Structures are given as structure tokens and as C-alpha cells.
Amino acid sequence: MKKYLAKRIAFSIFSLLVVVLTVMTLVYSLINRTVIFQTDDAWNKRSNNDRSYYEYTMYQKYGYLEFVNYKTFLAQKYEAKVGSNYTADKAYSADSAIIQNEKKYLDNDSVKEFISTYENEGYKIVYLKPILYSNGKAKPGGTGYLLATKERHMVVRLWDYIKQIIKVESKNDVQDPTITERYVRWEKDPYNGFYARVGMGTPHKYQLYFDSRFPFIHQNKIHLNLGISFTKYRGQEITDVITQPTGDLKTVRTQYPSKIGTDEYVDTAIDFHKLSWNYGELTEADKANYPDKYTVAGYQRKGLSMLENSFVIGLIATVCAYFLGLPLGILMARKKDSLVDKIGMGYIIFIIAVPSLGYIFLFAALGTTVLNLPYKFANAQVKILAYVLPTISLALPQVAGLMRWMRRYMIDQMNSDYVKFARAEGMSESEIFNQHISKNAMIPIVHGIPGNILGCLIGAIITERVYSVPGVGNLLTTAINGHDNGIIIACTVFYTSLSLISLILGDLLMAKVDPRITFESKAGR
Amino acid sequence: MENEKRIAENELFTFIDHDSIESERIIAPRYSYWRSVLRVFFRKKSNWVFIALFVLLIGCSFIIPIFAPYSPYENVTVPSTYHLSPAKAMSYFGGGGLKWILGSGGTGNSIFYGIWSSARTSLVLAVICAAINMTIGIIVGALWGYSKGVDQVMLVIYNIIANVPYILVVTVLMYVIGSGFGSFIFVFTLTGWLGIAYFFRTQVMIIRDREYSLASRCLGTPTLRIVSKNILPFLVSVIVTLLASELPSYISLEVFLSYIGAGLSANVNSLGRMIQEAQTAFLIYPWEFWPPVAIASAITIILYVLGQNLADASDPRTHM
Numbered sequence: 125m126k127k128y129l130a131k132r133i134a135f136s137i138f139s140l141l142v143v144v145l146t147v148m149t150l151v152y153s154l155i156n157r158t159v160i161f162q163t164d165d166a167w168n169k170r171s172n173n174d175r176s177y178y179e180y181t182m183y184q185k186y187g188y189l190e191f192v193n194y195k196t197f198l199a200q201k202y203e204a205k206v207g208s209n210y211t212a213d214k215a216y217s218a219d220s221a222i223i224q225n226e227k228k229y230l231d232n233d234s235v236k237e238f239i240s241t242y243e244n245e246g247y248k249i250v251y252l253k254p255i256l257y258s259n260g261k262a263k264p265g266g267t268g269y270l271l272a273t274k275e276r277h278m279v280v281r282l283w284d285y286i287k288q289i290i291k292v293e294s295k296n297d298v299q300d301p302t303i304t305e306r307y308v309r310w311e312k313d314p315y316n317g318f319y320a321r322v323g324m325g326t327p328h329k330y331q332l333y334f335d336s337r338f339p340f341i342h343q344n345k346i347h348l349n350l351g352i353s354f355t356k357y358r359g360q361e362i363t364d365v366i367t368q369p370t371g372d373l374k375t376v377r378t379q380y381p382s383k384i385g386t387d388e389y390v391d392t393a394i395d396f397h398k399l400s401w402n403y404g405e406l407t408e409a410d411k412a413n414y415p416d417k418y419t420v421a422g423y424q425r426k427g428l429s430m431l432e433n434s435f436v437i438g439l440i441a442t443v444c445a446y447f448l449g450l451p452l453g454i455l456m457a458r459k460k461d462s463l464v465d466k467i468g469m470g471y472i473i474f475i476i477a478v479p480s481l482g483y484i485f486l487f488a489a490l491g492t493t494v495l496n497l498p499y500k501f502a503n504a505q506v507k508i509l510a511y512v513l514p515t516i517s518l519a520l521p522q523v524a525g526l527m528r529w530m531r532r533y534m535i536d537q538m539n540s541d542y543v544k545f546a547r548a549e550g551m552s553e554s555e556i557f558n559q560h561i562s563k564n565a566m567i568p569i570v571h572g573i574p575g576n577i578l579g580c581l582i583g584a585i586i587t588e589r590v591y592s593v594p595g596v597g598n599l600l601t602t603a604i605n606g607h608d609n610g611i612i613i614a615c616t617v618f619y620t621s622l623s624l625i626s627l628i629l630g631d632l633l634m635a636k637v638d639p640r641i642t643f644e645s646k647a648g649r
Numbered sequence: 650m651e652n653e654k655r656i657a658e659n660e661l662f663t664f665i666d667h668d669s670i671e672s673e674r675i676i677a678p679r680y681s682y683w684r685s686v687l688r689v690f691f692r693k694k695s696n697w698v699f700i701a702l703f704v705l706l707i708g709c710s711f712i713i714p715i716f717a718p719y720s721p722y723e724n725v726t727v728p729s730t731y732h733l734s735p736a737k738a739m740s741y742f743g744g745g746g747l748k749w750i751l752g753s754g755g756t757g758n759s760i761f762y763g764i765w766s767s768a769r770t771s772l773v774l775a776v777i778c779a780a781i782n783m784t785i786g787i788i789v790g791a792l793w794g795y796s797k798g799v800d801q802v803m804l805v806i807y808n809i810i811a812n813v814p815y816i817l818v819v820t821v822l823m824y825v826i827g828s829g830f831g832s833f834i835f836v837f838t839l840t841g842w843l844g845i846a847y848f849f850r851t852q853v854m855i856i857r858d859r860e861y862s863l864a865s866r867c868l869g870t871p872t873l874r875i876v877s878k879n880i881l882p883f884l885v886s887v888i889v890t891l892l893a894s895e896l897p898s899y900i901s902l903e904v905f906l907s908y909i910g911a912g913l914s915a916n917v918n919s920l921g922r923m924i925q926e927a928q929t930a931f932l933i934y935p936w937e938f939w940p941p942v943a944i945a946s947a948i949t950i951i952l953y954v955l956g957q958n959l960a961d962a963s964d965p966r967t968h969m
Contacts, residue, residue, distance in 0.1 A: 139809040147821060154825045476894070477953040478946040479901035481908055481924060485931060485942065492932070499932075585816070585909060590928075600817065601909040604824045612821060619814045627812070 125642075129628075136624040140617070145282050147616045151609045152278070157188055159607040160354045173252040174265030180250075180273065186354055186610065187281050192247070194223060194270035197238050223270045224254050224262070235270065242272035285613070291347040295325040298401045300417070314384045315396060329399040329418040342397065350614035355606045362614040370594050371427025380413035398422035431581065434588065434595035438580025441515045445522035445576075450569070452523070453530025454562055458553075460535065468527055475524035484586050487517040501592045514591045518584055522576070526569070533565035567638045574629035578622045682965070690962035696955070703951050706944075710768035719766035719918060724757025731757050732934050752936040755926060760937060764944045767918045772948065774830070774919075775899040778837045783892060786842040790849025791876045795857055800850070807847055810840055819902070823911040830917055837899060845891060852887055856880050886964040893956020897949035904945055920945045 161167040161179065170178050183189050198220050202210035210216050219234040229235050229251075239249050250273055255266030276284075295306040306325035313320035313333055321332035328344035335342065350362045357365050373393040379386070381396060399418040402410070410419045428436065456468045475483065491513045492499040504510030537543065538561060546556050583597025600619075603611035635641045690696055724730040733741055735752040751760035793803045810818075818840055826832040853876075856862065862879050870879075900920070906912040907921025908928065915922075923941040931938035961967060 135808065136812075139812055142809050143813050150821060150825045473950065473953060477897050477950040479904040479942075479949065481901075481904050481928075482942040482946045485928065485938070489932065489935075582814075586905070589909070598909075600820060601911065604820055605910045612824075616813075616817060616821070619817055620812055623814060624812050 129632075132628055132631075136628065140620055140624060141282070141286075143620050144285075144613065144617055145278065148282060148285075148613060149278050151612055152188065152281070155607065155609065157183065160186065160609070162607065163355060164358070170265055172255045172263060172265040173267060173269055176252050177269050177271075180271060185359070186352075187276060187284065189273050189275050191250075191271050191273040192242060194235070194238050194272075195220060197241075198234060201234065201237075223251075223268045226253050226268070229268075229270070238270065238272070245274075247272035247274045285351065288349055288351075289617075291349060293323070293326045293328060293331065293345050293347070295323055297327050298325050298403075300401075300403075302417070314381070315378070320397075324416070327401050329401075329416075330397045333397045335397060344398070344400075350617055351610045353603075353608055354610045355608045356603060356611060362611055366431045366596050366599065367429050368422075369425035369427050369429050370433075371425050374424040374426045376424070381418075382413050382415050393423045393425075394421040395424045396421065430594055430596045430599075433593055434583035434597055435580050437511055437514050437518060437587075437593065437595070438584065439577065440511070441518035441522060442576045442580060444515070444519045445526055446573075448519070449523040449526025450530050450566075453527040454534060454557065454565075456527060456531045457534030457538065457561075458557055465531075468531070472524045472528045475521050476528075480521065481586055483521070484517045484590055487520065488513060488590055491516065499591065501594065510591070514584075514587050514593055517587050517590075530565060530569060533568055534561055537561045537564050567634060570637045571630040571634045574633060575623070575626035578626045578629075581622060582619055680968075685965075685968040686959075686962045689967050690959055693958060696958050699951055699955050699958075702947070703955060706768070706948060706951065707772070710765045710772060713762065713765040714769055717762050719759065719762040721754075721756055721758040721763065721918070724753070727757055731755055732937070733757075734934075735936055751940050752934075754923075754937050755934075760940055763918065763923055764920070764940050767920045767923050767941065768944050768948065770830075770913070770917060770919045771900045771903055771921075771945065774833065774903060775896050775952075777834055778841065778899045779892060779895045781834070781838045782841040782845055783888070783895065785838070786845025787849055787881075787888065789842065790846035791853055791881065793846055794850035794853025795872060795876055795880070803846075803850075807843060810843055811847070815840075819906065820909070820911050823906065828912065828914045830913060833903070833913055837902070845895070848891065849884070849887075852884055853880055856883050886960050889956060889960040889963050893953055893960060896952045896956065900945055900949050 158179075160182065164182075167175060167178060167182075180189070180191050184191055198216060199210065202213055202216045202219075206213050206216075219232060222232040222235060223229045243249060250269075250271045252269040252271070254268035255263045257263055295308050303325050308321060308323040308326060308331055310319050311322040312318075313330075316335060318334045320330050320334070322329060323331050326345075331345045332341070332343045334340055348363050353360050353362055353365065375391050375393045377389050377391055378394075378396070379389055381399075383389075398421055399414075400420045402417050402419040406414075406417065406419060413419075452468060456465045459465055488499065491497045497513050498504035498506075498510050499513070501510045501514075534557075543556060543561060546560055581596070583595045583599070585597045585601055587593070588595045588597035599611055600615040602608075603615065730741065730753055732755060733749075733753040735749065737752070739749050741749075747761055749759060749761070751764070754760055754763065789803075793799050819836055822836040822839065823832070826836065857880065862875060865875055865879055903912060903919060904921040904924055907919060907925045910925070912921045912925065913919045920941045924938065924945070927934065927937035927941070
């Protein structure tokens, strides 16, 4: 069993890698990379060479290429030579100004050194010529740049991506000479009176803490990072985007860490459990409010995160679907060819054949006009009612699917020998159905349960769009419309790993329910 | 009574010569598979109704666009023609026959002509995709199920590709390749056959090891012949069942992709695009939204039901 599982997991990881590499190759090499600037204000503000240089910095940030600026190279060179005050050095200023001279820059020794060093390392030299007015002054953004660029190989890109997916904080992570003692230990949490695991030297102050928000126990130790968004949430980590609440700021009456024990209270939305290390200079206010350099804070927001929104709706819908669909399927099988069966089959055909868009809009139209339920999520007066229609339109098609398969499996079982034998023994029909047939028919149904539950994390594309639910369902589709390669890769990893996990879980669950199924190959087979 | 008795026996019976060829003939009604399929299929009265509806749909979507070419931008310069309800459009344009019977859309376009022109695109798309996918899927699936060497290789490929959600494959490919009619077909057929092939593999495997097949192999029948003569005929009803769910699925998929903005390009009329354009205000201008939805649903339901009934009829066990 363990051997089989290890094999399955290994193969799953292998296929995940293949899929991610394929999608990366497709997305990074076939899509014109300039599309990421279409809606970028910072790009629009810049012009001429500044714009090109900005493009290179963004390409580097998003993993297309690596580049070295000649200025950085010079700075390193002169810092080694004359020390940290190199900017005052005359030779440095001469060397750095020479690239503004289109005709002479190639004669400069530093430039020659720069070009030969990086060309040997496989870089390509890019010279952005200075763009000048006729009087010799540079046009806005027209200063010249000398860069060495190297495209990143797809496998390198994949490897870098994999490396950054899981980050575990340790007490030696923050490089700062002011830290005298590094530790991670249990301390009394001043914000709720419980205990919390507090670190010094870790990027986040609180490694593990409790609060009143579901699921009540939180951690900052292990970070899952699926990459950064390109265009939609410029530069933000996608995992943060989908897991952080989307509502208004939640202001509470609390105290700054330094003020604990005094009677100085503030109304703020800062979440002191999310404090992280400040690598820059502390302001006066920071020094007054915080005892240490953990001063960078996140904010508390109301409401649910995108992931939670999708998951709540999906989970309720799935649970309802199982509670409705399975009994209805059993009923249809018992009353085969009766009116109930025919109505049920009509409904199943309707759901299978009609495009999902059609019936979701039909449910929306019926729900808003007949039942007077809120239509758009954001406009709902009573927040809880906004969840009703999306949940219904997710549950109803699932019900049809479950009815269909339950009926099918039941009817298949009804003709088997053990049923005839049970009947011959004189068991009542309901005994046969409830104790024998439905148990056997459940086995293939059980296989789909983990997939359906984990599938809620992916969200529902059409339903969420129709009702404007702030969920994760449209992450991929909006990313595609907005040319956000980062989100596309993240979605690929997320969706594919979810489906791999649910397949394995489904198989395990099925083996648990049905003792006849084993994964060990028996001798002699 | 007496007269009859007098007739000599040799007058009642005549001797005929022994005919060895004639004696081999089986005196039973000839059984033709396809004729029986049709007989069973048409025995069901509802199928006549569905066939009539199907012919009507096909006729409308292929004939109406010929006589009344649909151009979405014919009235784009006249904003007063936008979003007219059927009654208003009829009075605005002064009747105009069937053209304005369903009102006008967001650019003063005729909804009635629009749905038929779009339905034609959807039907052609579905038929081409289904034909390609089914052909490749059945050929590959038959070999995959029959040969154990192919099975090992294909299972690895299948396990990798099948783990990726289909929506992801389709949307990412549409994003990468672009959104013409040709690239649409390419995207749908690139991995679409794999699921069919896998389904088919399982079916073939079940029949492959039956006794008659085994006997045939022992007698030295070549693999290709076993596949085509012993196994495939058994699977006609399976193929038709698959076809019944494949054809509508492409129409639904096109509608879905257009809705999320990854559909056909703007110069191709499609049901998905009509729905996508009308969906934002579907409560205000219902006449723009429901006709394309209804046509798409009608096509898919009719194809599905006809296909299912044909599959039932093509099962030889129903030919009694």
C-alpha cells in the first residue's frame, strides 16, 4: 500500500511538472510579451529609453530574462576600487557619462570590460542610444542605457518557480546586525491572553497565534507562493490575493506593542499579528510605537477572502447535492419507468443537453423575478441572501449528475445474482434496496467525493460571473483576458495539483469503503 | 371424400432431384442490421417529432442565411434602432416580414437573422470537431485497447493530460493560438480525442478477450481484421451514444468560451457571442438574450435525444 502510494505521488508530481513546463513554454514563448504593458500606468508615463529600460526591469521581475545595467557594473567596480564614496570619484563619473556619447562610448575601457565580461557569459549587449534634441540635450526619458541581457531558459525558469513555491521561515532569515539574540519561543500573546509562538530573526514576528477569526489558529511560518500577478494585481503574490479578505477595513480599539500596559488606545485596522521585519529605516512614529523592528503590518479586513467565498458557496452546494441527488437517484431506480423516473430523466437530459449558461441564467431570472432574491452579489441588502442563488445554481446541475449515476449504478446492481438470492430468501424490497443495492452502488459514487469537495476551491466560472461573486472562479479567465501570465501559471499549478490530489484521495476512499479493492498486486496474478 | 382417395399417390407428389446448393439455404426472413436499426428507431413515435424539428432547425440555419444574409452592423449608424423590443421593431421598420419578429439587438441588428446565421456556425463547428475527434479517438482507442505495448505508452500520456482540467487546456490554448474558426477546431481536437480514445480502449479490452475473439486469433486472423470485423461492430451503439453526447458538448463549449471572452473572433457570428453580448442586460432586453439560448438549447437537446434513441436502436438486443 505504501509503495503503491509513493509511486502514485511520484507520478503525480512528475505529471504536474510536465504540465507546468508545457504551459510555461506556451505562455512565455508564444504570447507577445509586450501585452503586459497594455494597462500599465507606470509604462504609459515613461517615454523613449526610460520606457524601454522599464520594460527590461519588468521582464526581469516576471522571469523572462536577466539583465545587468552598466551603471550597476560600474558601481561594483569602483566600490571595490575606491570604497563606498565612489560617486565622488572622477574616473567613475567619466566612465558613467560616456554612454551618453553615442560615438565614443565603445572606446572606453570600462565599457569594453563590461561588454567582454558579459558577452563571455552568454549575455547579449543592448545599447539604448541617447535620444537628443538638436541642441544636444536629452529628450524626456532619452538618456542612454547600456545593458547586458540574457533570456532565461525554460527549465531554469521552472526550477526557480518551484524553488519559491514553499518558503519556511527560520530564525536566521533576517540579515541584520542589530539583532542580538535570535529565537523562536512561546510567549504570552498580549492581544488575547493566550500563548503565541514569537520569533526574533524570523521575517514575521508571530509564527503561530490564535484569534477570533475562523479557523482560529493561524501561522506565518510556512508560506505558499504560487507566483506573482503580472497585470491584474500588479506585483502582488497570488496566494495573498486569493486568501485575504476583500471587504472594508475592520477597525478595532487596540494598542501598539510599545503601549501595552499603558492606557493609550488607538482605533486602527492594523493587524498586529501580521507584523513583519522592517528592512528600511524606522520613522519616529515607528520607534515610539514598536519595541523592535517588526513594524511592517497588514490590515484587517471584513468579509471573506476570494477563496473562502468560492469554497463556502461550493461546499454548501455540494453537500445539498449529495443529500438531494442520492435519495432521488435511488427513488428513480426503485420506481423505474414510473412517472417519477420519467420526470427525473427529463431533468437530467435538460441539464446534460442545455448549455450550462442557459440554465444558470434561467435560474437567475426565475430567482430574481419570482422569488425576489438579490441578483448581483455586491448589491444585496442582506448579505446572507446573496449566497442563495449562486448556491442553488451550483447545486441543481450537481444534483442531476448524482441522480443520473446513482440511478445507473442501482439499476446495474438490481440485476445481479445476490439481489435475486436475497429476494429468494424472502427479504423485503426496502431491505434489499437500503442494505444491499445502495451500498454497492455507492462505491463508485464515493470516488468522486474528494474531487467535488476540493473542486469547490477552484470556484465556478459562470455562476460567479453571473452573480458577480468575488470568488476565485474567474481568476483564470480574467487572467487570460488581461494577459496575466503569472496568474495563468499559478492556476495551472493550483488546478492540476487539486485534481491530482482528489484522484488519489478518491481511490483511497474507495478502497476504504470497499474491502474488495486493494492496491497491492497479489502473487500469482 | 371418395374421389380424393382415388387420386393416385404419384399425382400428389412429384420427385425432384437433390440440389445440394438449394439445401444449404436458410429459409428465414433476411436480417439486415441497419434496416432493423431504422425499424426500431422509427417505431418510436416521438422520434418522428424530433426528426421533424431537427430538419426544421437544419433547414432554417442553412437556408435562411443564404436568402437573408445577416450583417450585424447594417443599422449601426442609427442609434434609434438599438435594443428595440419585437413590437417596437416591427412598427419602426414597418413589418419587414420575419426579420424583426424577435426585435433588434445592441447595434440595430436583426435578432432573428442573427440566431440562424450563428446556429449555422455552431452546427458546422460541432460536426467538424465531432467528426475529427471521433475518428481519431476510435482508431487510436481500438489499437490502444488491442495492443498491450501501445497501452503502456498511451496510459502515461493519458495520465498526464487527463489530470489537467479541460477548461484550462482549452482556454490557455485559445489564449495562445488566437481565436479564429480554424484555431477553434484545432484547440478542440488537440486533446479532445484522448478522452474518447480512453473510453473506447476500455470497451475494446472487454470484448478483446471474449472466446470468439480468442478463437479468431488462434485461427490466425490479422490484428487489424480482428479489430475491424470482430470488435468494432460490437461497439456501434457505444459509438452512437458517445456521438450523442459529443455533438452537443461542442456547442455548449463554444457558448461557454465566448461567454468568458475566449471565444470565436468578432467577425464570426456564433451563438456564444450573441449570448455574451446580451447577457449583461438580460433582464432589461430579454428578447436579445433568450432566442440564442433557446436555439442553442434546442439544438443540443434534439441532438442528444436523437442520438440516445439511435443508440438504443443500434443495440441488437432491441431488434426482437
